[in-house]
Amino acid sequence: MVTIRDVASESGFSAATVSIVLNNAPLARYIPPATKARIQKAAKRLGYRPNVIARFLRSKRSHTVGVMVSDVTDPFCIPILRGIDNALYHASYLPILVDIHNQRDRFERHLEMLLDRHVEGLIMVANWLFVDINLLGDIEKHNIPAAIIGRELKGSISSVMVDNEAGARLALEHLYSLGHRRIAFIRGPKTLADTVPRWRGIVSFARSVKLRIDSNLVMDLPNSLDPNSSFENGYRLTVALLKRRPRFTALMAFDDLSAFGAIRALEKQGLNVPQECSVIGFDDIAPSMLSVPSLTTIRQPLQAMGASAAGSVLEGVDAVLEKRELASTHRKMAPELVVRESTRPAP
Amino acid sequence: MVTIRDVASESGFSAATVSIVLNNAPLARYIPPATKARIQKAAKRLGYRPNVIARFLRSKRSHTVGVMVSDVTDPFCIPILRGIDNALYHASYLPILVDIHNQRDRFERHLEMLLDRHVEGLIMVANWLFVDINLLGDIEKHNIPAAIIGRELKGSISSVMVDNEAGARLALEHLYSLGHRRIAFIRGPKTLADTVPRWRGIVSFARSVKLRIDSNLVMDLPNSLDPNSSFENGYRLTVALLKRRPRFTALMAFDDLSAFGAIRALEKQGLNVPQECSVIGFDDIAPSMLSVPSLTTIRQPLQAMGASAAGSVLEGVDAVLEKRELASTHRKMAPELVVRESTRPAP
């Protein structure tokens, strides 16, 4: 390994001068171009790369941001990660990604690992989060800028969410405008943050058009630690819904995975989607475009949400550096209806 | 921040003694239990956490492994990452994941970032890799253990791949045993490493049972930097294949995404899958189980592949520490036929 001292002796100057020149520090303005050139040439000749770790020890800057995702196998989080990655990359920060598998002990251990590594900021992707995390304690103690995607947290932690209520309203409005009146609902798990506002959107739209929601046709996904369980549970609940009356002409699922489960159940029972029953999802994960029929759904601007969270955190980092106070931001992003093949006018 | 010196003064001993006790270093043998207890108590009381970065500066050990993935939006790589993550987690290593978006400059920049951070090992997930990477140069220079998943590289870099030839043979054998004789093939892109061995498996099986492969029914996916392009290309190629003769009763796609594209094209032309045409994929990515019909495919043991690569690298790290030589390993993992709904006996 070639150190700053090697460059110093190679160039004939001291380590201090080399440091000043190579970092273009304020003092460098007094140093004659000839000296600079010789030092730079020597550095290049030796292939000198500053040791970022030694550098950190003095500067306290790690140029890293911790990213904690509740479960990477959830297709939902992938575009978010892309958004984060892009934003950090352009700011020359390195994300350190940890996957907590929706486990409390993993969350704690990984959070410690990140703090031990002196990440300058923290982003939590709460894509499918059931464990009761406690970012607040550890984070406010360390005074480290943080943002969470998919949940709202009070305090100094910024949050980015989709406007769930508006999204749900959009979805139901779509089905309603296609003429559907007997609509089944698969709601989210009780303890998931998105569940309540989405249902609120549904109820408020229904009330506004005097649509009756039959409680016989409403079921809840069970709590589960596995994001991919929605598929199977969507299947099971749809089978159950089909045994109830009245028969529905459209089904609104909590998310895309449960919508896929629903479609599978409907087809299994000989009901063609969308001919005999329309299905709408929520999220717009990658497979939604691929399936047959492709899925009508509510798109969350996932990549933008990731970028937004990263932006907030980076702003926070700057604020800390300049010892400014910075209020946390709480952004709600607009969802978008994506009409594909799984919905159709009511028969 | 509480340092080792704080613990020293709090406990009444020197920093050296604190270090020896807390790390349970060899010299700790001579230290009486009473001293140890006082030091440990003081450390706990102050909430002392060693600064891993300062520690690294002396020990040269970062306890991190770099993981470079060619494109995270590829569902194929997710289980691999899970496997890597699990293996590293249990060994108390932290993965530093970077996504190179299949871009050469990103590869180089990220590799430098990882090396600058003194990762102790390197894993490359070549899930959809078109850029001509040159791990060898940088890595052999730094003498850092490395492994690549999805490609075979000569030299000191270990590799983990699925046995593509066996997998392709398995797929074709399945279709053949269902009675299909007129089979269409969508081959992989010319420059992707998997393409050739898979085709070899097909040809060898066909020869062994005297199955004729009609070159009219063979098409190639174009080269593309986007892993998700296979879907669209699978669609386009299938539309083209349907215009050719003879009409086929089964289609073997290069991967699951192109299989989805094919199914979509077939359905669009009014051909029911699997009634009128069987389709088989390769990989067994998550959506394969979800789609309607669910996809018959060749499963790659992705999580095991990730774990295996991580294992090789960790062994390499140990070898380096003990100054042993360690030959690189080149593993071929067995694929597995997963029969679902998209294949059926020939009409």
Added chain:
DNA sequence: TCCCGAAGTTCGATTTAAATG
């Protein structure tokens, strides 16, 4: 006083060599 460069200190922990009872 201005310019240029170097010596020395610091960051936090590890480790060696040495001192002391």
Added chain:
DNA sequence: GCATTTAAATCGAACTTCGGG
């Protein structure tokens, strides 16, 4: 392999201070 503890050197870079022309 006395037992017990510590001062001092070290890792690599950055920054403060200081001195000579």
